[in-house]
Amino acid sequence: MTIYKKIAMSFYSGILSYFIIAPIFGERGFVNYQKLDNNLTLIKNHIEKLKEIQKELKARYINLQVSKSEILKEANKLGYYPKNSTVIKTNNNKDQYSQGQILTLQNPISKNQNFYFISIAIGLIYYFLSSCIIQTKKITKSNKLASNNSKD
The missing domain is CATH 4.10.270 (Myosin, subunit A)
Known part of the structure; x- marks a missing residue:
């Protein structure tokens, strides 16, 4: 896998993760x-x-x-x-100072849900994992070739 394919696949996985996460948690x-x-x-x-x-x-x-x-x-x-x-x-003056009940929402509005950052992180993780997998495949191939050459 060339570096361009790895970059394209990591970019694709980042975009895909954004389009999966945003409709659920956006x-x-x-x-x-x-x-x-x-x-x-x-x-x-x-x-x-x-x-x-x-x-x-x-x-x-x-x-x-x-x-x-x-x-x-x-x-x-x-x-x-x-x-x-x-x-x-x-x-007992507690009743005199009570002006009423205050409505508090059950789930306060949460901010800073940055899905762009999450999707970029997933894309980078995919890129590094694909690089590691390719490197391990190359190492195992070279080890197999070296072991086959040593047997001959």
């Missing part, structure tokens, strides 16, 4: 579409939870417009108390 590959699908279902579930919270908040809003007892309860939660009332201080 930015439009099967793996990323699966991640997008998982994140889509996660976002849909989060939207459903937000709609339930919205319904609950609407009901509380309507109750606050109508009921004085609800107004007093919410005022107590905010720290306002009616005149002539006894106040007991509590240290």
Whole structure:
């Protein structure tokens, strides 16, 4: 095999490996579409939870417009108390500072998927392996010829 054939075959194997790897792991590959699908279902579930919270908040809003007892309860939660009332201080303020749930995606977007580098590496590996195989074949042929010549 000449050097041109080795270079052409390594180039071909690099291109072939790129066209095999990219549709699977590329930015439009099967793996990323699966991640997008998982994140889509996660976002849909989060939207459903937000709609339930919205319904609950609407009901509380309507109750606050109508009921004085609800107004007093919410005022107590905010720290306002009616005149002539006894106040007991509590240290449990965790609920007051919670602004809501944060949606975190299951699989963060991975960057730096350099398939060009991978395909070049595979092409170089193919080139060096083919060179090594050719060298070992030459050595074994020369050893066989030397052993045949020594027998004569």
